[in-house]
């Protein structure tokens with residue numbers, strides 16, 4: 180199909196456009212009706228309860244007609260922009276043709292599987308599809324258990340892998356679990372250089388944290404460790420990027436211990452971080468890669484890919500589900516993968532990310548409450564601190580900056596004192612620059628309020 184390559188162009192004289200202070204009356208009315216029934220909101224919504232009506236490319240429109248620059252992409256999902264014409268067209272076709280047929284084969288599924296297998300790292304060619312990132316993580320862990328015959332997993336401080344019982348047990352946030360972690364689920368200190376758990380400095384540390392991880396696995400594990408599950412860049416915790424060589428050293432450690440490396444790229448994959456996969460930076464091939472969010476640009480379509488030699492495990496775990504790999508998901512997924520290739524999305528993400536990061540670095544030099552700015556590709560973050568030396572978290576400022584910038588037209592993502600930016604990868608630099616100006620202004624206002 181052909182479509183106007185400028186379909187997502189933004190006229191900056193019209194966006195952002197805040198007609199009524201948000202959340203406006205229509206947003207408020209809708210949200211209060213929703214809230215009567217639904218209670219479990221994320222902080223992204225709780226701190227800014229606006230109701231959205233539509234999205235186009237890199238902009239969002241709320242129920243009161245306010246227009247925002249989207250620096251959230253849903254939540255790292257609509258990487259190619261809202262309602263990308265190719266995704267819409269492929270989806271339309273299958274909405275009217277075949278919505279579900281369990282895990283029977285369809286032509287669109289075959290095409291999508293072949294496409295996915297051509298982009299997964301190494302020879303991870305055995306694929307299973309799901310409709311949530313969490314479901315895919317859980318199934319990947321079950322496959323790892325089935326293959327290894329072992330049941331323990333190690334994950335990392337700050338990791339997020341989903342909210343079902345096993346996935347949440349590999350997640351830092353204790354209040355999701357209201358009780359002990361599931362048996363055999365362990366967390367280890369990660370290679371977070373800005374807040375090094377061991378008080379060391381990279382690269383002189385020689386990635387001591389991975390040596391410590393190895394010791395922990397040997398001491399805390401009971402000889403039944405199936406694998407390490409990791410976020411190659413931590414999203415929820417605040418876009419935490421690991422130092423060069425970290426993932427490669429973990430790969431080596433897994434080989435040495437004979438355990439699997441399960442790479443959860445639900446959030447970071449498909450070009451979000453400036454390479455197709457984050458593990459590409461370290462030229463690492465995991466044993467299992469988990470896919471989500473950007474897979475189908477908004478249509479619920481996730482999965483995992485595993486080496487062919489482990490694929491017997493997929494039969495053992497009875498891997499099929501009701502919706503996984505349904506024709507609409509495969510159509511949206513195939514369209515998204517074609518667009519990633521045709522529109523050089525991975526390169527564009529790297530370039531836009533570098534542009535944004537250079538502006539963020541400048542911003543850091545000008546603001547006392549910015550402790551660190553970081554990211555790869557368009558997976559970016561700002562950490563706010565009360566003092567650049569003590570690095571004490573400035574949580575109140577995080578909330579205020581988030582709200583103030585949103586009010587002026589930047590839709591983005593909070594995480595306590597970390598602010599997260601995940602613009603659609605198709606955003607033009609001038610649009611990103613406008614969003615950053617608004618964020619900069621919000622930080623200045625908050626600094627003034629707190630007397631910095």
Ligand SMILES: Cc1ncc(COP(=O)(O)O)c(C=O)c1O
Nearest residue numbers: 311312313339340341414445446
């Ligand atoms: C790294 C990672 N894994 C898994 C998940 C869970 O995905 P979902 O919300 O689609 O279940 C998320 C969601 O944010 C994630 O960031």
